[in-house]
Amino acid sequence: xxxxxxxxxxxxxxxxxxxxxxxxxxxxxxxxxxxxxxxxxxxxxxxxxxxxxxxxxxxxxxxxx
Amino acid sequence: xxxxxxxxxxxxxxxxxxxxxxxxxxxxxxxxxxxxxxxxxxxxxxxxxxxxxxxxxxxxxxxxxxxxxxxxxxxxxxxxxxxxxxxxxxxxxxxxxxxxxxxxxxxxxxxxxxxxxxxxxxxxxxxxxxxxxxxxxxxxxxxxxxxxxxxxxxxxxxxxxxxxxxxxxxxx
Numbered sequence: 001x002x003x004x005x006x007x008x009x010x011x012x013x014x015x016x017x018x019x020x021x022x023x024x025x026x027x028x029x030x031x032x033x034x035x036x037x038x039x040x041x042x043x044x045x046x047x048x049x050x051x052x053x054x055x056x057x058x059x060x061x062x063x064x065x
Numbered sequence: 066x067x068x069x070x071x072x073x074x075x076x077x078x079x080x081x082x083x084x085x086x087x088x089x090x091x092x093x094x095x096x097x098x099x100x101x102x103x104x105x106x107x108x109x110x111x112x113x114x115x116x117x118x119x120x121x122x123x124x125x126x127x128x129x130x131x132x133x134x135x136x137x138x139x140x141x142x143x144x145x146x147x148x149x150x151x152x153x154x155x156x157x158x159x160x161x162x163x164x165x166x167x168x169x170x171x172x173x174x175x176x177x178x179x180x181x182x183x184x185x186x187x188x189x190x191x192x193x194x195x196x197x198x199x200x201x202x203x204x205x206x207x208x209x210x211x212x213x214x215x216x217x218x219x220x221x222x223x224x225x226x227x228x229x230x231x232x233x234x235x236x237x
Contacts, residue, residue, distance in 0.1 A: 033096050
C-alpha cells in the first residue's frame with residue numbers, strides 16, 4: 001500500500017488511522033479497491049449500524065446522458 | 066461476506082437471470098476507480114429495454130420502488146438502497162456498451178469508464194446542486210486519473226450541461 005508521507009491536498013482519503021493514502025494505479029500492486037471498500041465498510045457499519053437511506057427521489061430535469 | 070456484498074451479489078444474479086448486463090455507476094464505481102471512500106450507493110446503468118423486467122424482479126426481491134421515470138428509478142428494501150439509471154440516449158448507450166468487465170469479490174461486474182462516471186456525476190450535481198459529494202468525487206477522479214483521461218470526452222460532457230468552465234475549475 002502506498003502511504004503518503006504528509007497530509008497535503010493530494011491526499012485522496014483519510015482512513016481509520018488518520019493516515020491519508022491513495023491506492024496505486026493499475027493492477028501491479030495487487031490491491032483491489034472494491035475489496036478495500038468492503039473492508040472499510042465493515043468498520044463503518046460497526047461504528048454506524050444505522051446508515052441513512054434515501055428519503056426522497058432523485059431530483060432534477062436535466063437528464064442528458 | 067457483508068450485507069452490502071450480499072446485496073450486490075444478489076442484484077448481479079438478478080440482472081443475469083433477466084438477460085441484462087448493467088454497468089456499475091455512482092459511489093461504488095468511484096471506489097472501483099481507486100477513490101476508496103465510505104459509500105452504500107449501489108447504482109447501475111441499465112439498458113432501457115430491460116427496465117420493466119428489472120423493475121418486476123426487484124419487487125420480487127422485496128424492494129419498494131420510491132420513484133421511477135424513463136431516466137431513473139430508486140428502490141429501497143429496509144436499509145438497502147438501489148438506484149438505476151436507464152440508458153436510452155446515444156451517449157449512455159455508448160457508455161454502457163464500452164463498460165469494462167472486472168472480477169470483484171461479488172463476482173464479475175461491468176464498470177463504467179472514468180470519463181463516463183464523471184459525466185454521470187456531473188449530471189447528478191446539475192440535477193441537484195446540494196449533492197456536493199458529486200463534485201468532490203469528480204475532483205478526486207480528475208486528480209488520480211488526469212494523465213490518462215480523454216479530455217475531449219470530458220469537455221463534451223461539461224458542454225452538454227452548459228458547464229464548460231467548471232471542468233477547468235475542478236482541474237485547478
